[in-house]
Amino acid sequence: MNSRTQALAKAILLFLPCVASAAPVVYNAGDILMGFRATAEPGSNTSYVINLGPVATLRDATGPIALNLGNIKKDLEDTFGPDWRTRTDLFWGVGGSPSATADINGDPAPTLYGSAPQSSPGVPGTAWSVAGSSTRTTIASNAMRGLQDGFAGYQQSANSTKAVFQDGTDNYDWRAYMATGGDADKTGGNKDFGAFAEIEAVPTTALSLFRLPNQAQGVYEGYFTISTEGVVTFTPESSSLTYAAWAATNAPGQTPSQDFDNDGLSNGVEFFMGTPGNDFTAPPTLSGRTIVWPRASGRTIGASGVQISSDLGTTDPWHTPVPDATVTSGSISYTVPEGMAKVFVRLSVVP
Secondary structure, eight states, rough: OOHHHHHHHHHHHHTTTTOOOOOOOOOOOTTEEEEEEESSSSSSEEEEEEEEEHHHHHHOOOOOOEOOOOSSSHHHHHOOOGGGGGGGGEEEEEEEEEEEOOOBBOOOOOOEEEEOOSTTTTTOOOOBBOOOOHHHHHHHHIIIIIHHHTGGSEEEEETTEEEEEOOOSSTTOOGGSSSSTSSSHTTTTBBTTTSSOOBBBBBTTTTEEEEEEEESOOOOEEEEOOTTTOOEEEEOTOOOOOOOHHHHHHTTTTTTTTTOOOOSSSSHHHHHHHHOOSSOOOOOOTTTTTTEEEESSSSSOOOOEEEEEETTTTTOOBOOOHHHHHHHHSSEEEEOOOOSOOOOOEEEEEE
């Protein structure tokens, strides 16, 4: 090679465009994860985990959503075989906690999300129940957050910008949090994430999604299905009206804690009671010592309850009374006990 040819070759090398590597998959507060794992070969040592993005997008959906996850079919075939969808030893599940320490996109800390198998699409599975905020905090902090915080360090998929592969050698592996074959420290011995009896199912089975905010009984949000082409679809609970959908018409641009029509009741309470946010809302009824708030049907309510204080929370923080309020499908009522000194009563609603 003569000197001129060498110089030309060097010039070509100098001006070759740089190919940037793909940005790593990350987890952001408020996101939720979907995991796949097999208990036999092929793929028994691999967890395939996908970041579905902000769970609020699913919680507030008003119609079916085909999630944009890339070509996960290719990953599932390469990892678990061409028969991945019909394997009886391959399982998928959904779980996560938007935040253990702060309110995120309308989810109060430490809200939990977990899936559950359902017998047929549209027929909810059994709702999860996790009693006590301390228990939920422990699960969100020690189990789900561990998995989520370690999410970015895994091998990224070439077929999906939202997926990673885990080889089972790390403490934050998805399968470590699953009760069958998992890490006892992360499952509490026998429950997925230490909270749920079984969040997984085979891919031909739909998955219910339940939300557990500051209450014991889970709220059904809708269900996931996955097609033979690897398309994941989330279908929300059709009968449920979300605060976001209600606020778009009744309190545009405002949060549940604001008061759009300045009538002394927050938007969240008006949403709960079923009155338009731009009209005056009648106060709760009072009969003797019993206060009754009407409760509208077909609304997604994360948490609700009566709170009391002797001085509007100045020195006596708002708290749940004992005995507690009476909750029915159409109302919440609270009877002030006889002999109680001055007390203020309010309805707290977290959509």
